[in-house]
Amino acid sequence: MKFKDYYEVFGVPRDATQDDIKRAYRKLARKYHPDVSKDADADVRFKELGEAYAVLKDPEKRAAYDQMGSQWKAGQDFQPPPDWDAGFEFSGRDFGSGADSVHSDFFEALFGRHARGGQRPGMHARGQDHHAKVLIDLEDAYRGAQRSITLRMPVPDEHGRIALRERTLDVRIPKGIRAGQHLRLAGQGEPGIGEGGPGDLFLEIEFKPHAQFRVIGPDVYLDLPLAPWEAALGSSVTVPTPEGSVQLTIPAGSAAGRQLRLKGKGIPGKTPGDLYAVLTIALPPAVSENEKAAYRAMAEAFDFNARAPMKG
């Protein structure tokens, strides 16, 4: 396992005060919270911050961590020395930031055993619920899908020591699922203590960005470029949808920005969404003599001032 330098995560010196650490955490957490951040790796950064904060905000854990000495560098191979934490008491199951209690193997090796309250005999508690995000393709929501997800979970061994175990779950994603919805996998969260049952696992669904389609709730949008004459005279064009192509009639006199609705062609469900084709006009370049002549003929034929709406 690799050593983690929790001070480096916050960019603070080892003698930083609790207030410095709190300030550094808040500043970075605001920046990297996945619901707020635009960063692609916000999820990873935020987890790293949560783990570092779980150790450094707690004076007991921080002292134990500091005791390992400052000679360690981030990324170095590391095994905790035997009885490294003798004399320290860690309290409580309530731990870290929010509900994401799955930390690195480094963290689990140092603090995992204590984080779960030492598992005294006769103690019973239901395991915590866990949360994870799953990225799927928009097409999966139309058809349903099977997804393998790999989770790392702290599990106590026969000596009560916590080790990280990797579990692969083959999850069926039902047809009609929408971004932001949650799947609950009963009993797949943290194991319980004593006779307490395991917690649940909640999977939040997110769609991978699509080159062509945009999704808002159950509705799907796509830009449909038209030649000026197709928009002006009307036409029938082939439009891609996540379920395959359909033929769409463009009414004569369509302007850019007009939205044509394909009812029920959005994400399926009890109330299926719609698919909207947002019209755009693509301007053909005038390169050859013929093409230029055609534009000149248009200029002659139309009494059209593109800037008429501008006053002055």
Next chain:
Amino acid sequence: MSKTEIQSIQGLVVEEDIPLTLEDLCQACCAPREYVVAWVVEGVLEPLGETPPDWRFTGASLRRARLALWLTRDLEVNLSGVALALDLLDEIAELKAHQQRLGSR
């Protein structure tokens, strides 16, 4: 790290199949009951039902409650600050949706 066998399982969609009770939501978000009650009173969460035992939360509450918990616990934002932050995030989401509808013009 040890590996175990692959399990095949099917989940339920919280938003469609499972209305969450107050206890369910507290357990799912690891949030103390009094926090969740305070968020409902402040309008951060809007369950169906009149009294706490009757409250039924939708799946959208899961995300909101987890965010509210993080703001409260880690950033030490107070109750009205949490409500304000969530309102603003809703507004940003709406603006983004509006932008998406318009497309790349």
